[in-house]
């Protein structure tokens with residue numbers, strides 16, 4: 001029987017813990033606050049920002065949205081980030097990506113205070129992660145690790161294959177899986193990997209983060225593997241109410257027949273990403289007040 005790894009349920013469990021933590025912080029006079037910057041009017045980004053703000057509200061975390069037009073200059077955007085860096089009432093800063101053409105995401109990441117970098121993308125925080133002393137971990141990779149932990153998946157000594165090497169998902173996840181807390185042997189694959197199926201079919205734990213709809217088929221998966229699908233892809237489907245639907249990077253139905261455990265899309269990694277953003281925001285407020293991070 002294949003186990004369905006339920007990110008919605010696990011995300012909810014973590015959010016319940018965070019809500020309690022926020023209540024305790026508020027009693028101490030600390031009101032965790034996330035500033036979200038949205039530039040332009042990309043519909044997907046608007047939905048993501050709305051969801052993040054809604055979750056903040058549900059957990060008692062304050063959120064302030066800064067909506068900027070697509071014509072905003074790099075200097076204006078960085079000026080806002082610098083203002084938020086200086087504002088003691090703001091603990092976390094998130095700039096929703098992708099930015100409109102002409103704006104440099106790396107420069108924005110580098111401008112965010114390393115103490116308020118709740119997306120964990122600043123090179124300083126990536127460096128802390130790479131040296132085994134993480135402060136803020138990128139939300140999706142951290143969410144994947146929490147999913148494995150909550151699902152009781154043994155990682156020690158297992159061969160983990162990560163498909164994708166982006167700074168947002170694949171690379172930080174490969175670091176986390178190789179750290180002593182997980183003790184996996186890790187292989188990272190990318191678009192130039194040769195004989196991909198031969199590599200992926202050796203994986204005890206296979207993570208797909210490539211942004212290619214239903215790319216991972218059953219031939220690429222070892223029987224009994226744990227399969228984590230990070231991908232979120234919208235595909236046309238005339239039979240769906242909106243004429244389209246979301247699928248992952250894994251051909252779910254056929255791979256589920258072969259895997260020991262698998263995450264669905266939606267309802268797998270997605271809800272974990274938002275839960276970990278909330279955890280990073282709370283930890284940012286704790287850090288800025290000289291407190292140890294909450295343990296999840």
Ligand SMILES: NC(=O)c1ccc[n+]([C@@H]2O[C@H](COP(=O)([O-])OP(=O)(O)OC[C@H]3O[C@@H](n4cnc5c(N)ncnc54)[C@H](OP(=O)(O)O)[C@@H]3O)[C@@H](O)[C@H]2O)c1
Nearest residue numbers: 140164165166169190191209210211230231232269270273
């Ligand atoms: N669930 C969530 O909360 C969440 C969060 C973030 C992202 N996502 C989703 O996760 C997916 C990946 O996101 P991302 O930001 O990491 O994407 P990305 O920046 O586009 O990186 C994709 C990575 O996949 C590799 N790749 C592409 N095609 C490949 C192929 N055919 N075979 C092997 N490797 C291939 C690329 O290789 P090269 O380096 O060689 O180009 C790259 O390293 C997307 O679907 C995204 O929507 C989901």
